[in-house]
Amino acid sequence: MEWISYGDDNTRTFFAKAKQRKLASYIYQIRDTEENLLEGFDRVGQTMMSFYKALLGDQSTIRQPIAQEVVNQGPTLTMEQQVHMCNEFTDLEIKEAIFSIPNTKSSGPDDFSMWDWQGDPDYKVAQGYKWQQETQGKVPWTKLIWARSNVPRNAFISWVLIQHRLPTKSRIEKFQPQADTLCVLCSTEEEEEEHLFYTCNYAKAIWTELKKWWSHTPNVQNNRQLMGSLKHGKSPGLQKQITITATFHYIWSARNHRIFQKQQIIAHQTAYLIKDQVRSRILFLSKCFKKYSSYIDSILA
Numbered sequence: 001m002e003w004i005s006y007g008d009d010n011t012r013t014f015f016a017k018a019k020q021r022k023l024a025s026y027i028y029q030i031r032d033t034e035e036n037l038l039e040g041f042d043r044v045g046q047t048m049m050s051f052y053k054a055l056l057g058d059q060s061t062i063r064q065p066i067a068q069e070v071v072n073q074g075p076t077l078t079m080e081q082q083v084h085m086c087n088e089f090t091d092l093e094i095k096e097a098i099f100s101i102p103n104t105k106s107s108g109p110d111d112f113s114m115w116d117w118q119g120d121p122d123y124k125v126a127q128g129y130k131w132q133q134e135t136q137g138k139v140p141w142t143k144l145i146w147a148r149s150n151v152p153r154n155a156f157i158s159w160v161l162i163q164h165r166l167p168t169k170s171r172i173e174k175f176q177p178q179a180d181t182l183c184v185l186c187s188t189e190e191e192e193e194e195h196l197f198y199t200c201n202y203a204k205a206i207w208t209e210l211k212k213w214w215s216h217t218p219n220v221q222n223n224r225q226l227m228g229s230l231k232h233g234k235s236p237g238l239q240k241q242i243t244i245t246a247t248f249h250y251i252w253s254a255r256n257h258r259i260f261q262k263q264q265i266i267a268h269q270t271a272y273l274i275k276d277q278v279r280s281r282i283l284f285l286s287k288c289f290k291k292y293s294s295y296i297d298s299i300l301a
Helices: 002-006 012-024 041-056 068-072 079-085 091-099 125-134 152-162 169-173 193-199 201-213 223-232 237-260 267-289 293-299
Strands: 029-031 037-039
Touching: 029 041, 037 041, 152 237, 193 201, 193 237, 201 237, 201 267, 237 267
Parallel strands: none
Antiparallel strands: 029 037
16 A cells, blocks of 8 residues: 555665565575575575576686688688778778668668758658648538537547447457347447447437437438438538437447447437436536527527
């Protein structure tokens, strides 16, 4: 408990614990090849030294002199070549040597020519960053997912869904075989994203009830149609953002309650939770920013 409360502050407790952990790594006793138990650092060290000497052998101090006649039988440098090897390198020789290295090695010609950035020999990090930014296209769901009006946890679940990374049973099946891949909300079809959030009878009941509550609720069957409705729709953006992301979150939450807590949340109750959160969120935003009063009449119906 002391270690947790004091942490790694510069205290006596910290250094005492550090010393204790260091001492725990010391070898105080060891058994030799005859199974005798030896104690003490000196005896432990001598035993280990003897073991590895027997295993690897002693270093030989006797060396045979090099037979010069054997060396002369192979290629040798002439006196002129030896003098040339002692000369200083010129800049041209250094350049030729470096540029002779293949492109697959480092450093090569690319390491020098890469700084010729779009005809400008002076490369600037800002130019490279701007170039990289321009190569990335904008995704259509940015304003839906990351709108400030959304509840953060709803935005996160929606983002993972749009990225096709939610751990549905069909996705987990790709990495690890599953005994059951049926949707836990309807038990009729395989649990994958489009089914769970759009075509499942449970999801359909929720979208239908939301449509009755708010006529601008999108009537879609998959993420692509949803993106199209957001791009071309004329409904109030604020309420659509909050409603869609809240629906994704609560459907996923109902699914998890069924699997992990063995609790069944009926579609009507889930739709009620969605509508209640949308109302609370818009009322909160209207109170904070004084500019969303036009949405209040529709959500209180």
